[in-house]
Amino acid sequence: MDILSVKNLKLYYRTLYGLAKAVDDVSFTVKDNEILGIAGESGCGKTTLGLGLVLRKPPLIWSGGEALIENINLMRLDEKSMRKLRYEKISIIPQYAMDALNPTKRIEQIIEDLLKEHGQRLDQKWEMLLEKLSLVNLSKKVLKMYPIELSGGMRQRLVMVISTLLNPKVLIADEITSALDVSTQKAVVQTLYEMKEKRFMASLIFITHDLSLLYQIADRIMIMYAGKIAEISNTEEIINNPLHPYTKALIASLPKIGIRYGEAKLKGIHGYPPNLLNVGNACRFKERCPMAFSKCEEDPPVFKIDEKEVACWLYEEGGMD
Template sequence: MSLLTVDNLKIYYATPRGHVKAVDGVSFDVREGEVFGIAGESGCGKSTLVHSLILRKPPMVHMGGKAIFKGMDLMTMDERESRRIRYTELSIIPQYAMNALNPTKKIKDIVWDLAREHGHTDRGELEKLLRERLAMVKLSPKVADMYPVELSGGMRQRATMVVSTLLNPDLLIADEVTSALDVTTQRVVIELLHHFMEVGIVKSIIFVTHDLALLDKIADRVMILYAGKVAEIGPTEEIISSPAHPYTRLLLDSLPKMGVQYRRQKLKGIPGYPVSLLNPPKGCRFYTRCPNVMDRCGELEPKLVEVGPGHYAACHLLGGENQ
């Protein structure tokens, strides 16, 4: 069963020079009980996409499409409705989670302000739950009485995870939560997210990253974005082992491999630069960087083609409706 269904979503940024088409016709669904990964280069629209589901502030503008969450269209909700479900049904661990907590308040006061806004009246019971959750993420219950500045980066990351999930949201968005962490702490965060699902604290997770190697460890399905468009979507194992889109293959080739020395095999970068989303080119948005470019790529936008069970890619090489 789908917990979230996004259909042809368009989220632009209004600028004096025109609209930046950060998310331009993206469709996908998140099923109950799964971790759904979103990957791509910086600027591909990952964070814009997930933040539009939580809170849209100028210059972000909804230009079209739907995002149906538990029967409600997140795009048409007013501020009161959005505040009601935020952190209780739909929550986010922000990209800069280590700096997301108010430095002037203790952790327990941050949590109390959040819970009180959602109708909680028993502070003692809430603080008991907070200390239990802190212990769950291997933090001392004493952290509840500390200020964020008293915590290390890794501790603040875990404390933010506790705050974001304390009210047991159905869908949790983890936006680049491992990008500023060392490898050991990244593993801890991944294991904690899995644990949150196992014990029923959250039902589903959207995990946003630029690192496909991380998604291989946590995600059930993956969506690859490029320049505001879906390049490929499908089961993680298939996309990692048999990528169908040239962009996905290049992303995978850019990752370091275990046991391979640099002098034997150099890392490959993706040639060129991302296109301007203020005036994106006609046709496939990757064609200016693609090693398999054809004449039609600069004229006709490719459609998603099924290349395997539940596995789709948008590339003229795959034929189908693209021909």
């Protein structure tokens, strides 16, 4: 069953030079009890997508499409209505989670304010709160402290607790491991996985640039490039049998286990992504793609091949002849 259904979503940034098409005609679903990984280069639109589903603030604007949770279109809600759904239907651990807490309030007051906004009291959630604090290895003593009294790692773990306080249908984790060492990354990912297993959220969207991390935890992976979807498939297929030339290039750029220095060279992707203020009508990967041909002067639709989705003219019927 699909918990979140996104169709033809367009999220643009209004700038002095025009509209930057950061998320442009993107469609995907998130299933119940699923971890969907979203990956791609910096600037591909993955963070904008996550934020746009939860916290749209200028200069980010909604320009079309829909995002449905329980038949509620998140895109058409005003801020007052969205505040009632936030944390309950959809929630986010932001990219800079350790700086997301109000520095003028104690942690307990931050939590009480959130619960009050949703018509609940702290005593009603007390046992669950203690369970979640224990899961992230925090004492209940932190509730009496101000954010500045806590380390960055402690604040990040607290944001994980607060973001799941109302057991949202969908939790978005946005680049939450990017500033962490490998051992801490492992602990954070393991904690999120345990939270999902305990149904502290129904489904998880995990946004990262690290495909090797997604390989360990994601059920499906969505690859984005320049505001568009390049490919969606189950994790094994994305890693071991990628279809889109961009996905293949990303996989080729990853170091392989057991390959020594000098035995093989990592392959980079030449060139740069297009300017999102002026993307034109061609495939956005065309100028960097080794497989480009005449048809690529048109922006490709998403083709469905069994359980896979790929936006590349090579996979049009007869396109590989």
